[in-house]
Amino acid sequence: MRFRTTALTTVAALVVALAGCAASGTADAGEAGPGKSWARDLPVTRLTPLGDEDGFVPEGGGLDPADDVPALSELDPDLLEAVREAADAALEEAGIEVLVTSGWRSERYQRYLLESAVKVYGSEEEAARWVASPQDSSHVQGAAVDVGLTDAAYWFVEHGARFGLCQTYANEVWHYELTVEPGETCPTPLEDASAG
The missing domain is CATH 3.30.1380.10 (Muramoyl-pentapeptide Carboxypeptidase; domain 2)
Structure with a gap:
């Protein structure tokens, strides 16, 4: 049970971190558009x-x-x-x-x-x-x-x-x-x- 709780906590933290990256990755709305998002370098x-x-x-x-x-x-x-x-x-x-x-x-x-x-x-x-x-x-x-x-x-x-x-x-x-x-x-x- 403890392993499952730790795994769920880790996954939840990862999801929150990725969501934060996505939200903060486009600092300037003027940069938005094709090929200009945080994902462009992936x-x-x-x-x-x-x-x-x-x-x-x-x-x-x-x-x-x-x-x-x-x-x-x-x-x-x-x-x-x-x-x-x-x-x-x-x-x-x-x-x-x-x-x-x-x-x-x-x-x-x-x-x-x-x-x-x-x-x-x-x-x-x-x-x-x-x-x-x-x-x-x-x-x-x-x-x-x-x-x-x-x-x-x-x-x-x-x-x-x-x-x-x-x-x-x-x-x-x-x-x-x-x-x-x-x-x-x-x-x-x-x-x-x-x-x-």
Whole structure:
């Protein structure tokens, strides 16, 4: 009985401590918002998974460009408008549905992607070809979107410049940034994310 009482007291103290951390973790209400809570520095685990507040889009899924979720609402407004206009044109002109498979990401999400890429590719150097650091990521800055599915990505290759959207990396046909004025010619894509 004494063990049970001690265990319950310990659990209760832990719950109170965690609740206090959560309550005091956002000292300034002005800091509240996507990716700006006390949880932003926690590692991604099954207990602290990625969520909408990180800009997370489930693998194999995608967002309608008109959706109102942080992965889209935290994008640069001009980029979001260009993506929405391009998506409308792709559907109207070619019957191609455009999905945003990734948009804005929290630093936490980007760090998780980079750590995962190191595990998959076996080295930081190879991982950097595919995933930028949180400090360098245009996704974290709200300046990039990944589009899908494949036919939509290739439609953007052909027509994205009409909207100022250019493929940034040669090895990522899905990654677009607002690089030129609408109607201008896109620059040649960089070899990969490690090149720029």
